[in-house]
Amino acid sequence: MAMNKIKIGFVGAGWMGSVQLKRLTERDDVEVLALFEVNKERGAEVLKSVGLSPSLLVTDYNHIVNNPDIDAVWLVSPNSFHAPQAIAAMKAGKHVFSEKPAATTFADFCTEIKLEKANPKLITFVDYIxxxxxxxxxxxxxxxxxxxxxxxxxxxxxxxxxxxxxxxxxxxxxxxxxxxxxxxxxxxxxxxxxxxxxxxxxxxxxxxxxxxxxxxxxxxxxxxxxxxxxxxxxxxxxxxxxxxxxxxxxxxxxxxxxxxxxxxxxxxxxxxxxxxxxxxxxxxxxxxxxxxxxxxxxxxxxxxxxxxxxxxGNVVEHQTGSAVGHFIDCIKNNAKSPLSFVNSQVIGEIGWAAQISAAVKQPVALPLDWTNAERFFENH
Ligand SMILES: NC(=O)c1ccc[n+]([C@@H]2O[C@H](COP(=O)([O-])OP(=O)(O)OC[C@H]3O[C@@H](n4cnc5c(N)ncnc54)[C@H](O)[C@@H]3O)[C@@H](O)[C@H]2O)c1
CATH class of the missing domain: 3.30.360.10 (Dihydrodipicolinate Reductase; domain 2)
Incomplete structure (x- = not known):
């Protein structure tokens, strides 16, 4: 029986993104269906350099979110876009590979965790490489x-x-x-x-x-x-x-x-x-x-x-192949990654707790009290 390829919508073909896109094209179990890259010239160039058609470039992220054929969204955009793009993808029922950090606002971080818990079939991943x-x-x-x-x-x-x-x-x-x-x-x-x-x-x-x-x-x-x-x-x-x-x-x-x-x-x-x-x-x-x-x-x-x-610090020397393979395997095996939004929650919470601690000059307990943290980040 022919294996169903996992269909990817890729986002952000910059320094790190172009390396990961290359790793994806080296596999025979995935197919990249679209690239959303705001720098169109770069997007077309990167697609060409990894042997993909420049026609995969889309000009609106919604073309990825609303494409029913796409199974997983791959986010290598600048940090502040990860969470809004991940949340939209999860709401559309898509698996999410997110570069770190998972979110740049505490509210979005909480939404990602809640969405994963509410949709246990979704495979998520934060790239703590x-x-x-x-x-x-x-x-x-x-x-x-x-x-x-x-x-x-x-x-x-x-x-x-x-x-x-x-x-x-x-x-x-x-x-x-x-x-x-x-x-x-x-x-x-x-x-x-x-x-x-x-x-x-x-x-x-x-x-x-x-x-x-x-x-x-x-x-x-x-x-x-x-x-x-x-x-x-x-x-x-x-x-x-x-x-x-x-x-x-x-x-x-x-x-x-x-x-x-x-x-x-x-x-x-x-x-x-x-x-x-x-x-x-x-x-x-x-x-x-x-x-x-x-x-x-x-x-x-x-x-x-x-x-x-x-x-x-050179992304070309990082273990991108292993990270990519791990996420794809998680989807194929319907298995949660130890780096899913929920399973890596404590790593994110340490970051939020550190920010609160540095501001209030006091230790902060873990697991983080979300109500107190929400109140803090509303004002900071
Ligand atoms: N795991 C690691 O060790 C590692 C290393 C480097 C970068 N990163 C992460 O990768 C991400 C990208 O970093 P980079 O160094 O490749 O930066 P970069 O600036 O080279 O790449 C970002 C790309 O995203 C595009 N872009 C901008 N706004 C966008 C949007 N709204 N939607 C889609 N694409 C958009 C830009 O045109 C650019 O091509 C960052 O989140 C960074 O933290 C991780």
Whole structure:
């Protein structure tokens, strides 16, 4: 029996969008039926460059929402459009792939969650792409296996001067970008929450922020976010999208039986190190340094050469193929993604809670009290 291809309506063929569109065209189980791109010239060029007909370009988003043949909408537009476009698509019964952030207003964030709960057949996804990095997968598995014992402290940074070159200058505009946490710092938060998921849940946030020092961001681009977990452990995230020298996704985890550190800016064999009472007899090892592991007699701690690490801000080097494949598989298997609007709700809530906390200079409890948060964001 011929397989039914999943029909996609694609939105936003910019820097990230053109890479994802390419990944979609490389698959034989999907068909792109339409592209909505406000920059028509770019839209036509990108379609051509990925081997699709420029006639797929539509001039109105409603042509995607109202097209009964389209199964899923793929949103890679600037941040403030994600939620209105996602909400319209969900109301029309379409699955939604959304670039992060899911929403730039708290009211829209709540609507997305409510819509997904009311329409359990809809598959949704927020592209916290580091979930698909193979080092992050290993880290999650190692924490879950107890290789570091009980985690007591975890730090994940996201310091990376986000790309505002050329027409990406919208990222400086608060109304379009939203808050800086949604612009990438939420990647670090997603890593932390998933690394801890087997051991603890976040129960509170305390955050401070700072205005831009280097570039013209209207929203504070510098954040310090402390997260309290229900087992007493603490997480910390230094976030800075204003400036930096390269990509800093520094990780530091401490547990009762081991520790893990990742320094994205070290040369590859030294980027990752860990120790574990059970796996390394308490010795620090560099799992990407085959020779050193062999010298220590710890061959079984060596990680494969194709292990990816989260150390580039270049979207071409991201795990876009895995993210695309995962979402398509979720639709085919009628399975919820761990990154659905509802399943990643806590990551979004940490971002909203951090904003409230920074403004009121108090810790904010999780799960977020939506009534209080609604009241806060009506006035901010
Ligand atoms: N996951 C990641 O690591 C990652 C990396 C880069 C970008 N992103 C996300 O991807 C999205 C796009 O970012 P980018 O860097 O590709 O920006 P970009 O400016 O290069 O691309 C945005 C595109 O959307 C088009 N556009 C503008 N308004 C639109 C509208 N109303 N509807 C449809 N299209 C519209 C623009 O013409 C442009 O081509 C952002 O949400 C960003 O957060 C994610």
């Amino acid at each position: 580091l979930y698909f990095d193979s080092m992050e997968q290993r880290l999650r598995d190692m924490v879950a296996a107890g290789d570091f014992g009980d985690i007591t402290q975890i730090q994940i940074n996201y310091r990376h001067p986000v790309n505002i070159a050329g027409d990406k200058v919208w990222k400086l505009n608060k109304n379009i970008m939203g808050d800086a946490i949604g612009m990438g710092i939420n990647h670090a938060i997603s890593v932390m929450i998933f690394a801890m998921a087997s051991q603890a849940k976040p129960i509170g946030v305390y955050a401070t922020s700072m205005p831009a020092k280097v570039r013209g961001f209207e929203a504070d681009p510098i954040w310090n976010i402390m997260i309290h977990f229900d087992n007493g452990s603490t997480g910390f995230c230094f976030g800075n999208i204003d400036n930096g020298n390269g990509y800093d996704a520094f990780h530091s985890l401490y547990g009762t039986d081991g520790a893990f550190a990742f320094d994205s800016q070290q040369p590859r064999p030294n980027k990752v190190r860990y120790w574990s009472s059970s796996l390394t007899q308490g010795k620090w090892i560099f799992p990407l340094d085959r020779k050193q592991c062999e010298e220590q007699g710890l061959e079984n701690c060596i990680w494969p050469d194709d292990t990816t690490t989260p150390d580039s």
